[in-house]
Amino acid sequence: MKNLVGYVGRTFILFLRDLSSIYYLFRETLAQSAVILLNRKKRRQARLLEQVDEIGTLSLPLVLTVSALLGIALTVLISFQLKEIGGLNYIPGFVTVAVFREMGPLITALIVAGRVGAAFTARIGTMKVSEEILALETMAINPVRFLVVQRFIGIVLALPALTMLAGFTAVFGSFLFGSTRLGIRPDTYMREMLDVLLFKDLYSGMIKAIVFSVVIVMIGCYRGLVVEGGAEDVGRSTMLSVVSSTLAIIMFDTVMTAAFYG
C-alpha cells in the first residue's frame, strides 16, 4: 500500500514536471516562431513548406483511406437501425454531423500523432543521443528554433487542412455507399448534407485540429528533447509520446466538444 502511494505520488510529480516543461517549451516555441516568421532569411532557411509537405502530403494517403472507410462504416452501422423505421434519408445528416464535429478531427489527429508525432520524438531523440543537439547549442543555435519551430508551423498548417479533407472524404465515402448500396438518391444526399452542415461545424473542427496539432508537436518534440542515454530510451520516449498525445487529444476533444455543443 505504501509502495502504491509512493508510486502514485512519484508519477504525479513527474506529470507536473512534464506539464511545466511542455508549457515552457510552448512559450519558447511561440517566441522563436515570431523570430522566424518576421525574418525573411531565417524563414527561408527553416524550409517551412518542406515541413508542411512532409507532415501533410505524406500523411494524406493514410488519412484519406481511413476517412473513406470511416464514412462507409458509419453509414453501414446506422443504416441497420434507420432502415427499420424507414429513415435512410437521415444518414447524410448524421454522418456529416458526426464526421465534421467529432470523428474527422479526432481520427485525423490520432493518425498524425501516431505517424508524425512519433517520428518527431524518434528523430529529435536520436539527435540528442548523437550529441547533435549539444552541437547546435555550442554553435549558439537555439535548438527550439532549429528543430521545433518548423515542425510546429508545419503541423499547425497541415493538420487543419488534413482534417478538412478527411471530413469531405468520409462524407464522400458515405455518399458512394449510400447511393449505390442503400438506394439514397444522390440529390437527396447532397440536400440533406447541406441542410445540416453548419459553419460552426467547420470552424469547431478547425479549432480542434489546431489544438490537436499543438498537442502533437509539443509532446512529440518534448519527449525527444528529454531523451537521455541510448537507443532504448529513444524507443521508450517514442512509445510515451504516442500514448500521452493520444490521451491528451481525447481529453482535449471531450472538453472542446462539451464547450462547443454542450
Added chain:
Amino acid sequence: MIRAHDIKKTYGDRVVLNGIDFIAERKKITYIFGTSGGGKSTLLKILIGAIKPDAGEVLYNDADIVKLSGRELDPFRRKMGMLFQHGALLNSLSIGDNVGLPIKEHTELDDSIVNIMVKMKLELVGLRDFEGLLPGQISGGMQKRVALARALALDPEVVFFDEPTSGLDPIVASVITKLIADLNKLLGITCIVVTHAVDEAMRIADKIVILYRGTVLAQGSPQEIKASSNPLVQQFITGSPDGPISFHASSKDFREDLLTK
C-alpha cells in the same frame, strides 16, 4: 585565458570532478589527459557551458560562464568551436550545409559567399569534393574532419577537441594533430584538447593537465610532465599496465563481491 577554478561535479553518489583547477593560456595548446571514465568529457562539457558544475567557476577573460545560462552564453559560444568525439554532424544536412550552418545562422552573408567559405573550410580538412554528400555517406574519420571544418567555420578564438584522433588511421590522426598545431601557430587559436594520445600531446602541447580520480594529478609543460617523479604521472605517460593506477574500476573487493549473496 580560460580558467577552471575549483570545479566540482557529482552524479548521484559518484564524485566525478573534485576541485579541478587549471589555466589554459590564450593562443596556447592545452592537453587534458585522464583515465577512461575519469571525468574528462564532463569537464569539457562544463568548459563549454553545456552542463553546470555543482561548484566552481569557469572564467573566460574574467567572465564566469557558470553563472550564465541560455542566451547569455551565446556571445561566448560564438567565439568558440567544438569538435565532438563522434563529430555530431547533423545527419539530415549535407556536408556543405553542416559546415555552412553556423555561418548562415550568425552572419548576414550572401549564400554565394557562404559557399566560398564552406569550400575554404572543407579544403582545410581535405574534403572539398564531398560537399554534397550526407554525413552517413562518408567514413567516421571523414565525419570528424568535417566536424573540425564546422568548428572552424566562424574563425573561433578557442576550439575544444574531444578525442580528436580516436578511431582514425595513423595518417589521418597525424594530419589532425598537425592541423591543431597549425591552427594554433598560424591563426593563434587557443586549443583545448581532451585525449588519450600521449605521444601527440608530448609533441605539440604547450601545457598538459592530467586528471586522476576527479582531481588534477599534475600540470605543466611536456618537459615538466616527463621529468615528474610521481609514479602515477609516469604510468600515464608510459602507458604501462603495471603501476599504482589500477586497471580495475570496481571499488568493492573482488573476493567479497563473489562470496556475498
